[in-house]
Amino acid sequence: MRLVDFLKDFLLGIMKLIKAILNDKMSLQSITLVIFIKEICMIPNCIRCNSEYTYQDGDFVICPECSHEWNPSLVSEHVWKDANGNILSDGDSVTVIKQLKVKGSSSGIKQGTKIKNIKLKETIDGLHDIDCKIDGIGRIEISSKYVRKL
Numbered sequence: 001m002r003l004v005d006f007l008k009d010f011l012l013g014i015m016k017l018i019k020a021i022l023n024d025k026m027s028l029q030s031i032t033l034v035i036f037i038k039e040i041c042m043i044p045n046c047i048r049c050n051s052e053y054t055y056q057d058g059d060f061v062i063c064p065e066c067s068h069e070w071n072p073s074l075v076s077e078h079v080w081k082d083a084n085g086n087i088l089s090d091g092d093s094v095t096v097i098k099q100l101k102v103k104g105s106s107s108g109i110k111q112g113t114k115i116k117n118i119k120l121k122e123t124i125d126g127l128h129d130i131d132c133k134i135d136g137i138g139r140i141e142i143s144s145k146y147v148r149k150l
């Protein structure tokens with residue numbers, strides 16, 4: 001094991017211990033220490049809410065503020081882009097750019113359908129990475145490459 005890996009594990013262990021002792025009621029000093037360790041270990045801020053208080057558990061980084069969990073080695077620097085390359089965010093409204101088939105629906109999703117309040121979702125293959133609700137169809141997952149930001 002390389003020294004840097006050993007140190008990282010060691011610091012992550014301390015961090016877990018601090019969190020366990022304080023049971024998430026963190027004082028200013030412990031928050032400062034946790035952020036310091038986080039910077040040394042290069043734990044990213046939350047990719048959803050940009051919280052600084054993320055911590056690592058195994059391969060996963062966990063955000064205590066919005067409960068988002070993700071594996072940074074799978075989704076490093078992941079941004080969601082629409083068909084035109086515009087960056088999408090949670091809560092955006094989009095329009096569907098092509099007719100999409102939907103299981104159990106004869107009409108599917110028509111081109112031009114407007115969707116409000118999308119939720120972005122981590123997927124390994126980058127498909128069906130938007131969670132949304134469409135009138136007449138219900139909750140469905142669609143791919144960001146088939147939508148355009150409004």
Ligand SMILES: [Zn+2]
Pocket residue numbers: 046047048049050051063064065066067068
């Ligand atoms: Zn978060």
